[in-house]
Amino acid sequence: MSIDMAQFHQVFFEESFEGLDIMESGLLNLDMGDVDSETINTIFRAAHSIKGGSGTFGFSSVANFTHVMETLLDEMRDGRRQVTQSAVDVLLGSVDCLREMMTAIQDESEVDEARVAEHKQALETELNGSETPVVKEDSTIAPEPSSSIPSNDEPTISGWKISFCPHTDLLKTGNDPVRMFRELAELGDLEVIVDFQGVPTLFELDPEECHLSWTLILKGDVARESIDDIFDWVEDECDLSVQSLSAAQSGIDEAATATTALETQAPIEAPKNSPSASTTEQSETPAPVKTPSKDKGASKAKPPAAKASGSIRVDTGKIDTLINMVGELVITQSMLSLVGEHFSLDKLDQLKNGLTQLERHTRELQESVMNIRMLPISFVFSRFPRLVHDLSNKLDKKIELKLVGEHTEVDKTVVELISDPLVHLVRNSLDHGIEMPADRLAAGKPETGTVTLEAYHRGGNIVIEVKDDGKGLNKDMLRQKAIEKGLIDEGTVLTDKQCYELIFMAGFSTAEAVTDVSGRGVGMDVVRRNIQSLGGNIEIISELGVGSTMAIHLPLTLAILDGQSIAVGDETYIVPLGSIIESINITDDMVNRVAGKGETFRLRDEYLPIVRMHDIFHVESAKAVNLIEGLIVVVEGQGVRCGLFVDDLLGQQQVVIKSLEANYRCVEGVSSATILGDGSVGLILDIPGLVRLSNQ
Amino acid sequence: MANDAKVNQSNKNAQYLTFDLAGEMYGVEILKVQEIRGWEAVREIPNTPDFIKGALNLRGEIVPIVDLRIRFAMDNIEYTPVTVVIVLCVDTPTGNNVMGIVADAVSDVLDIKVSDIKEKPNLGSKIDTHFMRGMYVSKGHMVMLLDVDKLLNPEEFEGIVGLG
Numbered sequence: 001m002s003i004d005m006a007q008f009h010q011v012f013f014e015e016s017f018e019g020l021d022i023m024e025s026g027l028l029n030l031d032m033g034d035v036d037s038e039t040i041n042t043i044f045r046a047a048h049s050i051k052g053g054s055g056t057f058g059f060s061s062v063a064n065f066t067h068v069m070e071t072l073l074d075e076m077r078d079g080r081r082q083v084t085q086s087a088v089d090v091l092l093g094s095v096d097c098l099r100e101m102m103t104a105i106q107d108e109s110e111v112d113e114a115r116v117a118e119h120k121q122a123l124e125t126e127l128n129g130s131e132t133p134v135v136k137e138d139s140t141i142a143p144e145p146s147s148s149i150p151s152n153d154e155p156t157i158s159g160w161k162i163s164f165c166p167h168t169d170l171l172k173t174g175n176d177p178v179r180m181f182r183e184l185a186e187l188g189d190l191e192v193i194v195d196f197q198g199v200p201t202l203f204e205l206d207p208e209e210c211h212l213s214w215t216l217i218l219k220g221d222v223a224r225e226s227i228d229d230i231f232d233w234v235e236d237e238c239d240l241s242v243q244s245l246s247a248a249q250s251g252i253d254e255a256a257t258a259t260t261a262l263e264t265q266a267p268i269e270a271p272k273n274s275p276s277a278s279t280t281e282q283s284e285t286p287a288p289v290k291t292p293s294k295d296k297g298a299s300k301a302k303p304p305a306a307k308a309s310g311s312i313r314v315d316t317g318k319i320d321t322l323i324n325m326v327g328e329l330v331i332t333q334s335m336l337s338l339v340g341e342h343f344s345l346d347k348l349d350q351l352k353n354g355l356t357q358l359e360r361h362t363r364e365l366q367e368s369v370m371n372i373r374m375l376p377i378s379f380v381f382s383r384f385p386r387l388v389h390d391l392s393n394k395l396d397k398k399i400e401l402k403l404v405g406e407h408t409e410v411d412k413t414v415v416e417l418i419s420d421p422l423v424h425l426v427r428n429s430l431d432h433g434i435e436m437p438a439d440r441l442a443a444g445k446p447e448t449g450t451v452t453l454e455a456y457h458r459g460g461n462i463v464i465e466v467k468d469d470g471k472g473l474n475k476d477m478l479r480q481k482a483i484e485k486g487l488i489d490e491g492t493v494l495t496d497k498q499c500y501e502l503i504f505m506a507g508f509s510t511a512e513a514v515t516d517v518s519g520r521g522v523g524m525d526v527v528r529r530n531i532q533s534l535g536g537n538i539e540i541i542s543e544l545g546v547g548s549t550m551a552i553h554l555p556l557t558l559a560i561l562d563g564q565s566i567a568v569g570d571e572t573y574i575v576p577l578g579s580i581i582e583s584i585n586i587t588d589d590m591v592n593r594v595a596g597k598g599e600t601f602r603l604r605d606e607y608l609p610i611v612r613m614h615d616i617f618h619v620e621s622a623k624a625v626n627l628i629e630g631l632i633v634v635v636e637g638q639g640v641r642c643g644l645f646v647d648d649l650l651g652q653q654q655v656v657i658k659s660l661e662a663n664y665r666c667v668e669g670v671s672s673a674t675i676l677g678d679g680s681v682g683l684i685l686d687i688p689g690l691v692r693l694s695n696q
Numbered sequence: 697m698a699n700d701a702k703v704n705q706s707n708k709n710a711q712y713l714t715f716d717l718a719g720e721m722y723g724v725e726i727l728k729v730q731e732i733r734g735w736e737a738v739r740e741i742p743n744t745p746d747f748i749k750g751a752l753n754l755r756g757e758i759v760p761i762v763d764l765r766i767r768f769a770m771d772n773i774e775y776t777p778v779t780v781v782i783v784l785c786v787d788t789p790t791g792n793n794v795m796g797i798v799a800d801a802v803s804d805v806l807d808i809k810v811s812d813i814k815e816k817p818n819l820g821s822k823i824d825t826h827f828m829r830g831m832y833v834s835k836g837h838m839v840m841l842l843d844v845d846k847l848l849n850p851e852e853f854e855g856i857v858g859l860g
Contacts, residue, residue, distance in 0.1 A: 571740060617742035660741075660751070663793045664760040665850040667741055673751060673758040681739035681751045681758055693743070 010311065012053050013106050017099070019046035021382060024095050027088050028385050035076075035083045043091075044073045050098070062101055065116060068123045069094050071235055075127075080239070090126045092386070094119050124224075128241050159188065159220060159245035160227060165213035166238040172208055175234050181216070183230050188220025217245070312412055314372050322368050329361045370560060373413075377455045377464070378406035380419045384426055384453060391430045398437050398447055399430060404454040410462050414554055417534055418464065421527040425466040425550050426451065428523070433470030433548060443545065445469065461536075461553050461578070469547040473540070475499040482508065500540040504528045535671075561657055563674070563684065565650035566633065568613045569621030574655055574674060574684045575644070581634040583649060586627055599627075601643060603634060611694040612645045616669065623647045637687025644690070653677065657684065669693045712806045712832075714839055715782065715799035718770045721839040722799075723806065723832065728784045728844050730794065732802055735779040752781070752796060759783065761796040762848060773800070786848045795848045806839070808832055813841065 026043040030036075047070045054062035069091065075081040097119040104111040162184075166177065184190050198211040205211075218227070224242065231240055336354040339347050381403050392399040410418075434440075434449035441447055452467040475496060482488045482502045494502075502508060504524045531538050535555045542548035555561070555578070563574035590601045591610070599610040610632065614622030624630030624647045632643040655674035660667060660683075671686035712723035738750030738761050747766035752759045761781060765772060781796040813830040827847040832839045846852070 619742070658756070658758045660758055663758060663795060664741075664748075664751070668743060670742070673739075675753050675756060679753055680737070681753050683739065683741065683751075 009057065009106075012057055013102060014311070014313075016050050016053060016102055019050050020095055020099050020102070022046045024092065024386050025382060027092050027095070028389055030083055030088055037077065040073065040077045040083075044070065044077050047073055059105055061111060061116065062098065062105070065094070065098060065101065065120055067235075068120055068127065069098075072123060072127050074236060087126050090119075090122050094123055128243060160216075160218045160222060160224070161243045161245055162216040162218065162227065163213070163241045163243075164216060164231070164238060165240070166210050166234065168209040168211065170210045170234060170237050173234075173237060175237070177210070177212075177214070180230050180234070181214075184216060184218055184227070187222045187226055188218050191217040191219075193217070219245070312373070312375075318368065318372055322365070322372070325361060325365045325368055329358075329365060332357045332361055366560075371409075373411050374409035375412050375415050376406060377408045377410055377415065377462075378403075379415050380422060381406050381453055381455075383419070383423075387423065387426060388430065388451065391427065395430060396436070397430065397434050397449060399434055399449045399451055402450060402452040404452060405456045408455040408457060408462060410455075410554070414462070414534060417530060418552070418554070421530045421552070422453075422464065422466065424523050424527050425552075426453070429466055429468040429470065429548075429550075433468035433472075435471050439471075443471075458553075461555060464552040464554070465549055466552075467547065467549040472544040472546055472548050473500055473503070473542040474544055478502050497540075500542060503540075504538075561655055561674075561684065562652065563655045564633075564652050565676075565682070566613075566644070566646040567648040567650050568617065568646050569619040569623060571617070571619050571621075572650065572676065572682055573613070574682050575633065575635060575687075576684065577652060579635045579637050579687050581636055581641070583631055583633045584643075586632050586643075588628060591627060601632065603643070606641070608634065608641050608643050609691070609694065610643045610645055611690050613690075614645075614647075616690065616693045635687050637691075640688050640691050642687070642691050642694075644685075655682065655684070708810050710808050710810055712808055712839070712841060713782070714803045714806055714834075715780070716801045716803055717764055717768070717799055718773075721803065721834075721837055722764070723808075723839045723841045724782065724784065724797075724844050725841075726805060728786070730783040730785050733781050733783065734777070735775045735781055735798065749798060754783065754794065754796075757794060759794050759796055760850075761798060763798040765798070765800075767847075776800075784844050784848065787845045788849050789851070793848070793850065797848070804834075806832070806834055808841075816840075 023043045023046045026039050026046070029039055047066055051063050051066035051070055054060075054066065072081070072087065072091065076083055076087070081087070097115060101111050101116060164177070166175075170177070181190065181192060193215040195213045195215065198213060199205070200211065227242055231238075234240075332354060336351070336358065339351050339354060343351075384403070385401055388399055388401040429451050434451065435443070435445075437447045440449060450469050452465070454465045454467065456463055478499050479488075479494060479502070482505070483490055485508060487502065487505050487508060488494070504527070508524070528538055531552055531554070536553050539551045539553065540548060541551065561574075562577040564577050564580055566573050566575055584603070586601055592600050592602070592607070594600060599612075600607045601610055610627070613619070614625070624645070627645060630645055630647050631649060632645055633649070634641065634643050655676075658673045658675065660670060660673045667683075669686055669689040669692075670683045671689070672684045674682045674684055676682040711726040713726045713729050714721050714723045716722075736752070738752045740750040741748060741760070747763050749761040749763045752761055764770075775798070778801045780799055780802050782799055782802070783794060783796045786793045786795050813832055816825045816828040816830050819825060827843050829841040829843040832841060
């Protein structure tokens, strides 16, 4: 019987990526001094599942790689190895590497073998290098001199020293050291030294237990892998260390270690940066970065197309609610058809009741279906502890990340599309916002800066805030920069808000030098565009020396909208309820004309332009032509306010958003379409677009 | 493009749905036709070319409707009970679009040998024929075969000059 394994691949990848996230957050939460065994267990289990899964599906490269990680984790779990910062860093690097491998396999693209080998090497070095748990910090990061060279030409080493110390129940699992030694002997010249010290007295001796340990010296051109292959089966049941002979004999020359440390540190550092650097670069012009990150940027550009039709994991509770709801709907339906079958006027009440019920069920059903698309924002937030951890190390800043309101639920599309802009904002806060520790102390602030990510509901919106207690935005500097770059004129007068908004202009960057982290000036305008494409907007609140807050306002869901129907002649349009401020009747004395054409009206202390709907949409049947005959609906969109002149207000209703572009194309002034209650098409207005139209 | 197709599939048959437009016969590939429905009022889309009559709700999908009479700069007529909307599935550079065209009446389905399709006529610069696929003569009548992918490409709607 053959089963098509490919059908399970998607599930495997999803689970693995989830596992990787678990490992990552686990590793970040590890407290060096006081290690929680449960955390390590969690990490270990995740690694183990990935190893098992990838083995089953035949992704042997992943399985092999995870195996090495697992070995390291296993030793930590058993307390045989101390959890050091360097080990955690190596493991984090490996998690990144593993994620890349998975992505590559998923896209059926090339796995970057060199990187994998590099990380594997780092893991193995960590595994062997610090056999004695208390080792100097730097020697654990830098691979042993001998093992750092072999990453290129391993087989040239003249031999290996293997110390093999099996656990007592090795024999019970059917492994025979003798057979393994025989295999080793086939590889080269083998010298076996046995250590009897662990053997108990004859009375205590259990013949099925193994108390011996061996030191094996293998001379000859033997590849490290072939030794690993032999010990593959017993790796979990013994303490094994493999050292190259040259290292073991010459002893560790301090000077040699120091120089190779410099050389080897670079390749380890580089890949660590690349994932964070490339995440935001997807949509931007790939800047001249180091080749590894550039390659990744290119390979990352492809996946979105494939991922677009992704699946969703839903809480079973939500599905149960849905099934109950459908059940009730079916009951209502059968009740109604019973009423309809032999209808007489005395059953009118029954019919009315039935219809009310039907309406209620439909609404509830709609709500719970929408609910399925809702995911907690923690899906997005969870990647930030890692980002902040890596970046603060790199920038030499002390930063604490606070997450508030992770359980706030948002639409799945929002979750998918908001994370890149958010990454950008957080990176900006870290890089430009938070000052260096010394500067902070000098300014009388705590040494550790705080970045807060907060999500909450307000009205029909979800608000996501990125708040830092850094130096804040300098208005004068922003202005100066904009003038230098020729984005505004010398004489332009700007309000505070407009000053801050300068950072959203394309080609604006305040960073003195372009760093890896930010400063290329391609970011913020993309951030704003992305947010606007989700129907949201971004707002900046900042105080010099105290900190800044970037608040992103997004609609709760992208599929349904609370709308106000308005009438213009025979046409009906929908205005998003959220953008309506108020509706008023105006009198002639409130209206001012500019140059005889542009009409404005005074609303309290503000002068707002009037947008005559029938004019810009060329509706000939409009009833109201004089301003006193109709109504002014004061609306706001993306910071622009204006008064829409319409015939009448019709009613409020929830409308399902339908794309006009799917079959046609974008129409200025119209954001999308919907189906009205009578089955006809209604157009949903786009306020900023209308203002643009009326200015033409 | 039409020439290549002609060489490759000269022996193959193609089915065309023909319809009447101001006494002239036009044909569209039947495989492009999704459905035919009677005319009903549509919602006008503001600031679009005249020949876009508006948008129709087709089982929850918003479908733009093109009036071919206006598109071809013919005389405008009142819609009658036999006025139909032919809903077509159009391949555009951005994907598959569903669009409707208004025709006076649907006539026939023709089985046409690809080799019998004549070159489209060269009518000089006055009349744009680039969205025609060719001509066919059926029972003495001339049928103009339309290339709907070109005719109904939303990107080309701006600044179109009529066919006749």
